[in-house]
Amino acid sequence: xxxxxxxxxxxxxxxxDTLKHVNNAVYLxxxxxARGHYLGRAGAAIDGGNFxxxxxxxxxxxxxxxxxxxxxxxxxxxxGNSSFRTYSETWASGELAARIKVVVVWLEEGxxxxxxxxxxxxxxxxxxxxxxxx
Numbered sequence: 001x002x003x004x005x006x007x008x009x010x011x012x013x014x015x016x017d018t019l020k021h022v023n024n025a026v027y028l029x030x031x032x033x034a035r036g037h038y039l040g041r042a043g044a045a046i047d048g049g050n051f052x053x054x055x056x057x058x059x060x061x062x063x064x065x066x067x068x069x070x071x072x073x074x075x076x077x078x079x080g081n082s083s084f085r086t087y088s089e090t091w092a093s094g095e096l097a098a099r100i101k102v103v104v105v106w107l108e109e110g111x112x113x114x115x116x117x118x119x120x121x122x123x124x125x126x127x128x129x130x131x132x133x134x
Contacts, residue, residue: 002128003073003089005041007034011066021063028056031088031100034072038086042122054083055103061096068092076123077101079133082112084123 009030017023032053039051064070074088083105090098106115124134 001075001087003075004126004128005034005038005074007037007072007074009033009070009072011064011068011070013066016066019063021065024058024060027058027060027064027090027098027100030070030072030090031056031074031086031102034074034088035086035102035104038074038076038126042119042126044119044122050107051104052107053102054105055101057101059099061098062092064090064092064097068097069094070097075129076127076131079115079120079123079131081114082106084115084133 011022015022015026015029044051069092071091072088073091074086076084077087078085083103086100086102086104088100088102089096090100105112106119107113120134123131127134
């Protein structure tokens with residue numbers, strides 16, 4: 001699988017839990033940072049709307065430690081009418097640490113709305129592989 005966006009992540013001491021590895025909830029924060037980079041590259045700064053996360057699914061593969069070099073690789077897998085699904089892999093010191101799927105919904109005036117065509121085209125142009133729904 002190919003990923004059009006890869007984002008390095010700096011592990012902060014505050015990301016750690018009492019077992020001295022990155023807390024499970026922080027994996028989603030790392031994914032959110034990568035998703036923000038993806039949307040920025042796709043030109044998602046579109047007036048009149050916002051994205052909100054509707055669903056998240058995480059498969060934890062291995063713990064991330066403070067000294068690990070972390071990178072998130074992210075892509076869009078599927079685009080629907082008012083939502084799209086991202087798939088990302090979290091890598092820690094060259095080893096797969098997590099797989100994450102997130103469904104994000106486009107809102108206008110607080111309600112789900114059709115994802116603008118301009119953003120659909122930007123996702124299509126950014127992706128290396130075909131995206132379901134585009």
